[in-house]
């Protein structure tokens with residue numbers, strides 16, 4: 001899709017695989033929120049800003065997944081603008097290999113994981129230590145902590161528009177991906193409630209359609225998380241190793257994993273649910289004859 005879509009006066013987004021925000025600053029520049037998955041998305045953002053005579057002044061990345069900061073390198077090289085990212089996540093912008101590496105259990109990542117969904121060019125980044133009110137490029141905004149999908153993640157609220165990052169997904173995305181990527185289920189649940197209580201009128205999810213029906217969006221996201229947790233719990237009815245639990249969950253949710261990228265993303269999500277369920281006292285783990293196995297408590 002070409003060009004920026006207006007949400008309200010001075011607030012726009014570039015629709016795509018990842019929604020990127022563009023917010024006018026008081027000096028007729030603009031702040032960019034996330035830059036998409038490639039140099040191409042960086043180019044589209046810059047073109048869209050130029051069409052509105054808005055010169056980018058700064059970038060905020062909501063979290064460090066490569067599909068949200070892949071346009072940084074192009075924009076930074078051409079505009080020399082500062083980049084801001086939440087604490088912890090900023091380290092991955094500096095060292096992008098960390099993302100495929102942590103998905104590969106910390107070993108040097110398999111070459112197949114070196115793709116644009118998991119690995120972007122390095123970007124400079126200034127650290128945003130805390131959520132709360134901030135002024136960036138002269139623009140007043142509120143950062144909301146919404147970790148859970150990533151180890152740290154900030155949603156960005158400007159006036160009554162909330163760029164929610166991947167704390168919530170559009171409803172069509174939830175249907176297509178019943179096992180959303182998560183690293184911490186309790187944090188993810190809390191993040192959805194933070195979005196619900198933000199007092200925003202419009203929520204722009206990282207993936208999917210912007211909506212004014214925030215309660216319905218939050219309800220759908222809580223329900224999807226609960227469904228995934230229940231699938232993992234019932235997969236533990238029979239003793240199983242992590243790969244066996246993953247296989248059973250995929251069968252229940254009708255998920256196909258055609259490549260290593262999908263496999264490691266789903267494996268991490270299942271591990272997040274397993275950790276959560278054990279912390280809830282619902283399952284336990286044991287290592288028996290060198291096998292890590294899970295079962296209902």
Ligand SMILES: [Zn+2]
Pocket residue numbers: 063065068149150166
């Ligand atoms: Zn993400």
